[in-house]
Amino acid sequence: xxxxxxxxxxxxxxxxxxxxxxxxxxxxxxxxxxxxxxxxxxxxxxxxxxxxxxxxxxxxxxxxxxxxxxxxxxxxxxxxxxxxxxxxxxxxxxxxxxxxxxxxxxxxxxxxxxxxxxxxxxxxxxxxxxxxxxxxxxxxxxxxxxxxxxxxxxxxxxxxxxxxxxxxxxxxxxxxxxxxxxxxxxxxxxxxxxxxxxxxxxxxxxxxxxxxxxxxxxxxxxxxxxxxxxxxxxxxxxxxxxxxxxxxxxxxxxxxxxxxxxxxxxxxxxxxxxxxxxxxxxxxxxxxxxxxxxxxxxxxxxxxxxxxxxxxxxxxxxxxxxxx
Amino acid sequence: xxxxxxxxxxxxxxxxxxxxxxxxxxxxxxxxxxxxxxxxxxxxxxxxxxxxxxxxxxxxxxxxxxxxxxxxxxxxxxxxxxxxxxxxxxxxxxxxxxxxxxxxxxxxxxxxxxxxxxxxxxxxxxxxxxxxxxxxxxxxxxxxxxxxxxxxxxxxxxxxxxxxxxxxxxxxxxxxxxxxxxxxxxxxxxxxxxxxxxxxxxxxxxxxxxxxxxxxxxxxxxxxxxxxxxxxxxxxxxxxxxxxxxxxxxxxxxxxxxxxxxxxxxxxxxxxx
Numbered sequence: 001x002x003x004x005x006x007x008x009x010x011x012x013x014x015x016x017x018x019x020x021x022x023x024x025x026x027x028x029x030x031x032x033x034x035x036x037x038x039x040x041x042x043x044x045x046x047x048x049x050x051x052x053x054x055x056x057x058x059x060x061x062x063x064x065x066x067x068x069x070x071x072x073x074x075x076x077x078x079x080x081x082x083x084x085x086x087x088x089x090x091x092x093x094x095x096x097x098x099x100x101x102x103x104x105x106x107x108x109x110x111x112x113x114x115x116x117x118x119x120x121x122x123x124x125x126x127x128x129x130x131x132x133x134x135x136x137x138x139x140x141x142x143x144x145x146x147x148x149x150x151x152x153x154x155x156x157x158x159x160x161x162x163x164x165x166x167x168x169x170x171x172x173x174x175x176x177x178x179x180x181x182x183x184x185x186x187x188x189x190x191x192x193x194x195x196x197x198x199x200x201x202x203x204x205x206x207x208x209x210x211x212x213x214x215x216x217x218x219x220x221x222x223x224x225x226x227x228x229x230x231x232x233x234x235x236x237x238x239x240x241x242x243x244x245x246x247x248x249x250x251x252x253x254x255x256x257x258x259x260x261x262x263x264x265x266x267x268x269x270x271x272x273x274x275x276x277x278x279x280x281x282x283x284x285x286x287x288x289x290x291x292x293x294x295x296x297x298x299x300x301x302x303x304x305x306x307x308x309x310x311x312x313x314x315x316x317x318x319x320x321x322x323x324x
Numbered sequence: 325x326x327x328x329x330x331x332x333x334x335x336x337x338x339x340x341x342x343x344x345x346x347x348x349x350x351x352x353x354x355x356x357x358x359x360x361x362x363x364x365x366x367x368x369x370x371x372x373x374x375x376x377x378x379x380x381x382x383x384x385x386x387x388x389x390x391x392x393x394x395x396x397x398x399x400x401x402x403x404x405x406x407x408x409x410x411x412x413x414x415x416x417x418x419x420x421x422x423x424x425x426x427x428x429x430x431x432x433x434x435x436x437x438x439x440x441x442x443x444x445x446x447x448x449x450x451x452x453x454x455x456x457x458x459x460x461x462x463x464x465x466x467x468x469x470x471x472x473x474x475x476x477x478x479x480x481x482x483x484x485x486x487x488x489x490x491x492x493x494x495x496x497x498x499x500x501x502x503x504x505x506x507x508x509x510x511x512x513x514x515x516x517x518x519x520x521x522x523x524x525x526x527x528x529x530x531x532x533x534x535x536x537x538x539x540x541x542x543x544x545x546x547x548x549x550x551x552x553x554x555x556x557x558x559x560x561x562x563x564x565x566x567x568x569x570x571x572x573x574x575x576x577x578x579x580x581x582x583x584x585x586x587x588x589x590x591x592x593x594x595x596x597x
Contacts, residue, residue, distance in 0.1 A: 065496050090500045103493035105512050116511075120502030166501070 236312030340590020418478025426486030526588025
């Protein structure tokens, strides 16, 4: 699968480090360690990984909610410095948050929640904004009666629809979906995913889906990047990666997921031990200490992404060498 | 807070209702005392000296023959006004400084907190007395000093509230909605942090009412001679047999302080339920 056109969001070598002070010593935690990513109009790229893999920090670094240490982020081909003010990037790139209970201001009414981004970003007239609020409600299939309610008076599904409508209010090109259905019950989940897919088609949006749920990824994403300890260890088209995972970590992730997420054939991989400390990393592969396939060279050299099959990259020289 | 009085009444416990009723009574008394008193509170000799409370002089008269009821009523406005303005000032300034310290952290926070700690290392009442003594008597000086001394409580409280909420997703969402840091603080974090501050303000007002009259009592309050409960008590302390000269202004302080305390306690109760 080839990506058509120029990327709407392109991330190169993004690295985000935190300095942690404990018992007088300063240590550096590398939460995101050199991530490359491209998003295209009308397409969804997913980033999957366990908690602690750095996928949320990646999203927050792209949005500059945390300051990245190194790397470049181009929004529609423009670097951050091309924007007059830092917050102007949020006209082009928005986010749907994981938990709408904590991402909606409990004191604001739905009308004000939807109005605020348009008032601050677009400086449209009140009549214009009122018309757009009605459009947004229709787009996310909410009744106008909820405009005067506060978040506490909404159901979980309604809240997440409000969160989606708020993200779309300024007509962004790129929307980051941070576990958009994690806080919803199973019946609402599917409805919200369908809604997101329809909104993408109608507005030609580029989505970056942050998720740990392969089911969600399979359902709405076109490409997927698997993250482990801050690095992308495998990336490619969703169907291809889930059916023929090349990296032992991806294989283990799929094996750990409920059966419905499977569908391909590959050997079963069981990782041993815990995610190692993000401090004190050994120079080799991030997975080496837990990997049943690890060889001596795995602990000494950091493998880089290599093309495994067309458009399908993985950072594992061991499986790369083996016949499938 | 914008709810109609009827709603407020239903949603608060009995103690808060009693406090609110007392506060209303004091406000009416303050207003009446401004417009009308049975006798001129500043004129001695409207009656004989040391008259016990009776039909002509409800609260009796003092050593100079001035009407204690008229003086007490006229002083109500002073004490209520001083308390409310000092609390409002401490609330506003402490609120802004605390919010700024809590949101931006870093050296701003460090500086604000160290100054606060120095301020808090003095006993508050003693500090207030020393400051008014140094600055001189006067309405404005008393208000400024009492507000200044009361400020750390508000500052610390809102700082903690803002600091706790700063990492919440709705603060990030507010940035994405186009807010600057100050916008996030003013539009989202501060409004969500005010409830505990309001209950603290009410409890703190009870303390302020006592400090204000304490300053009057030791003679470092507002201009000597103007009606104020604390200085009235001081005026009656040489006459232990004529208890009414000190008793009624004392009851005034008690009522004012109790009213605020009950309301504050009631708000805390409501929030904890």
